[in-house]
Amino acid sequence: NLLLTQPHSVSESPGKTVTISCTRSGGSIASNSVQWYQQRPGSAPTTVIYDNNQRPSGVPDRFSVSIDRSSNSASLIISGLKTEDEADYYCQSYDSNNVVFGGGTKLTVL
């Protein structure tokens, strides 16, 4: 069964770079695309990355992704952190039977 595991929380200072990992169990991370969603408190999720490394219009290039096949994981990298980046981040992928979200990572920018 497909499972995506994320760290519960990460924190970093403004202007720094933070990495949020998403480790896939049940198949290769490269088998299906990975999406990343940002969810601010009280709001619906919005897409920050789709199709592994594509940014929707309006999402700054401070958001990027790396794939590590050795650890079977994808990582969301946010550089030049801003206080407005503080939110929950969810990775999401799929297989032939299911669509799965990771458990979410709370990013604190302090």
Add this chain to the structure above:
Amino acid sequence: QITLKESGPTLVKPTQTLTLTCAFSGFSLTTNGVGVGWIRQPPGKALEWLAVIYWDDSKRYSPSLKSRLTITKDTSKNRVVLTMTNMDPVDTATYYCAHTYSGNIFDPWGRGTLVTVSS
């Protein structure tokens, strides 16, 4: 501009059936590749995918909830309906609908509707 809006009861009793409607605009569910999905989020917890329906009326369901879910569409009214049977307090969550153009990428999302299951 694509918009979606969820509607339905805010409170249901255990064992009852929940019916939620997603009204959308800015796209057609007759367009090749287009779909509408449902995702829920219990308070303070993670997102959970429930179901998706496509332009050709094909459907996919979460394996863990498949026996309780039915998703349908009304193309003429630009609406998608999700029913979930035998509701339980653990089903208390915000239920979102979202546009999808592959069945696996959800964007954008509606604002969500909070459903509480309690007697």
